[in-house]
Amino acid sequence: MMIAGIIAACVVLAVLAFLLPRLSRHPQNGAQRTLGFGSRAGSKAPGPLGRLFSKPFSSSSRALGRSGSAGRRARGRLPF
Structure with missing residues (x-):
């Protein structure tokens, strides 16, 4: 469920x-x-449980940052 929400x-x-x-x-x-x-x-x-429990949140945050920057970068490449 969390994966679908992040996507x-x-x-x-x-x-x-x-x-x-x-x-x-x-x-x-x-x-x-x-x-x-x-x-x-x-x-x-x-x-090690601390690293295991925090990893999904940090990787999801990184994915959100990348998707936002990809949208802005694509917009910047438009010719108009």
């Missing part, structure tokens, strides 16, 4: 970044901040 957020963010590049920064930062809370909470587990 949907990436698609929505990429489309938003393509259509409205400047206005896409705020939703991207909010989504990454939310995933950062989960990552920090997961990392409080002891030992």
Whole structure:
């Protein structure tokens, strides 16, 4: 369920970044901040479990950042 939500957020963010590049920064930062809370909470587990629990949140945050920047980069390459 979480994977589907992250994929949907990436698609929505990429489309938003393509259509409205400047206005896409705020939703991207909010989504990454939310995933950062989960990552920090997961990392409080002891030992290797902390890395294991925080990894999905950090990789999801990285995916959101990449999709937003890809949308803005594609918009920048348009000839008009």
